[in-house]
Amino acid sequence: xxxxxxxxxxxxxxxxxxxxxxxxxxxxxxxxxxxxxxxxxxxxxxxxxxxxxxxxxxxxxxxxxxxxxxxxxxxxxxxxxxxxxxxxxxxxxxxxxxxxxxxxxxxxxxxxxxx
Amino acid sequence: xxxxxxxxxxxxxxxxxxxxxxxxxxxxxxxxxxxxxxxxxxxxxxxxxxxxxxxxxxxxxxxxxxxxxxxxxxxxxxxxxxxxxxxxxxxxxxxxxxxxxxxxxxxxxxx
Numbered sequence: 368x369x370x371x372x373x374x375x376x377x378x379x380x381x382x383x384x385x386x387x388x389x390x391x392x393x394x395x396x397x398x399x400x401x402x403x404x405x406x407x408x409x410x411x412x413x414x415x416x417x418x419x420x421x422x423x424x425x426x427x428x429x430x431x432x433x434x435x436x437x438x439x440x441x442x443x444x445x446x447x448x449x450x451x452x453x454x455x456x457x458x459x460x461x462x463x464x465x466x467x468x469x470x471x472x473x474x475x476x477x478x479x480x481x482x
Numbered sequence: 483x484x485x486x487x488x489x490x491x492x493x494x495x496x497x498x499x500x501x502x503x504x505x506x507x508x509x510x511x512x513x514x515x516x517x518x519x520x521x522x523x524x525x526x527x528x529x530x531x532x533x534x535x536x537x538x539x540x541x542x543x544x545x546x547x548x549x550x551x552x553x554x555x556x557x558x559x560x561x562x563x564x565x566x567x568x569x570x571x572x573x574x575x576x577x578x579x580x581x582x583x584x585x586x587x588x589x590x591x592x593x
Binding site: 371376407408409410411412415423458460465466467468470471472473474475476478 | 523533575586
């Protein structure tokens, strides 16, 4: 079974530029998550999708971050414009459903450096 | 604000030693607690998941315990190997059905 795929794996941009990350979840997984992991910290949930609808985006900085999951499969996370503090690893995860007992499977992450 | 604390932040042990990683959390209403492994440049891999009704889970050389009343969990690694070197994260699922992570323990097992 293929795992969660993410691209690109690394990205370096200058502040105020825009960047987009892509995630392809495990086939059949209805729930998709984006996490931000700043160096030395644990992952923090940015947004959760159930199919193509948003379940939780309470910690998404909506003035600069946006995410979509068209057709309920792949997802993109965009930052526009980027700030220095956005430097982090962005992890995508998926699960069969949104239940508390469901296991989340994580992708390898995209490492972003904002200069 | 619900928090997860992991102690120690970093640990270096010689190969073959048994070790314990600690995790404490403030949320008393958790559904489950998980221990994850994170290798550099890679995503997270779930090692063990303990439901709130359970006290412990075992997988090979790993044993995780959960004490909800005191808000603590431990991950015990027996006979450590250099391949165990990684960052170990604990996370719980609370009433909002989302994972709340600790800051991790960076483990190095030396030859």
